[in-house]
Amino acid sequence: MKGRGKLTENIVLGQMIGLVFKAAGAEVLDRTNLPGSISAREAIVQGDADAMYEYTGTAWITYLGRAKPVVDPLEQWEAVREQGRRNGVTWLPQSTLNNTYAPAISKRNNAKYELRTLSDVAELTKRNPGAVTVCVENEFASRDDGLPGMAKAYGMSVPAADIQKMDAGIIYTQVSKSNSCLLGEVFTTDGRIKAMNLDVLEDDRRFFPNYNAAPVIHTATFEKYPEIADLLDPVSRKLTTEVAQVLNAKVDVDGEDPHEVAKDWLVEEGFIKEG
Structure with missing residues (x-):
């Protein structure tokens, strides 16, 4: 299940990765609009794309076919990280942004x-x-x-x-x-x-899966450029559910461009410089 809100967020988060990489001197090809979660994931697995933000719940339920979610967010991230290793995908630490x-x-x-x-x-x-x-x-x-x-x-x-x-x-x-x-x-x-x-309303029995956003990297790329973790880990630490609500509103409510929304936030947080 993937609605408009999640699509907006995927684009904003993808733009963040591209802008951070570009600021670090990388040449960036923007492929944030690949149709569907599975197509984007396959691009990472095959090396047709190098990095994206993915949701732990999507990986656990959609890609791995697990019916029962893992209640603890960290344990679920660890589980998908381990599975990712076997498929040539490296999961970096997750954010507290939980789009469930x-x-x-x-x-x-x-x-x-x-x-x-x-x-x-x-x-x-x-x-x-x-x-x-x-x-x-x-x-x-x-x-x-x-x-x-x-x-x-x-x-x-x-x-x-x-x-x-x-x-x-x-x-x-x-x-x-x-x-x-x-x-x-x-x-x-x-x-x-x-x-x-x-x-x-709070899911006080924790029925719904955790969908924490975390960067996933094509493993061969990460092995070649391990400094990717130093670039993206600080960004993920700043991404919360509340921050995502604000950024998504700028696109879906105010009609702003996702690239500009991502750029303005990265500048404001000191991750990249204006220009």
């Missing part, structure tokens, strides 16, 4: 319900069953790591009549501005969360 799934509610509606966690939602479904209506993407509505699995993990029941399926982009608007759904599926780093005054 979560339900969100408008601040307007939450003034009434005061929901903070998914356990609060489960309690509401028992206390007032008709109150919980949900807007989700088609895929999320049927996957074990989506709505059905979430409902099972929290012991909540949401009747089919209270579930609306729609495009990811429409969900944010529906949750924010209409009464058609109380909760909506969002990506936790999406810039529209703050722009549309949404509260993201």
Whole structure:
């Protein structure tokens, strides 16, 4: 599952890598718009591309076919790093930027319900069953790591009549501005969360996988240029879920160019110089 928010973020993070490499004197060929996660990953494996930011959850679930996520973020990173070694891919340390799934509610509606966690939602479904209506993407509505699995993990029941399926982009608007759904599926780093005054509910039972962003490097390239770690590790340490929300909003809400958004942030943080 990959919505607009994740696509924006992929481009911004890819631009960061290119700008940092260029500032260090490397010749950079920008391939950040390769279609789909698997195509981009294959480019790294085959050496057709040298570096990208990847999500630990994507590697674990999509590439390695693991059904059950690893709850601890560090352990999951270690697991995909070990698998990556066997495929000629080197994982550098991950960021705390975690672009996972979560339900969100408008601040307007939450003034009434005061929901903070998914356990609060489960309690509401028992206390007032008709109150919980949900807007989700088609895929999320049927996957074990989506709505059905979430409902099972929290012991909540949401009747089919209270579930609306729609495009990811429409969900944010529906949750924010209409009464058609109380909760909506969002990506936790999406810039529209703050722009549309949404509260993201905590996954207090840690059902959803961790999708921490980390640089992945074609191993032959990394062995030739190990200084890549010195360039990218400081950047990753600064990347948080909150930072990603701000940067994504500049693109998806304010209409700024991803390259310029990445460049401005790198300059502001002192990773590259203006110009």
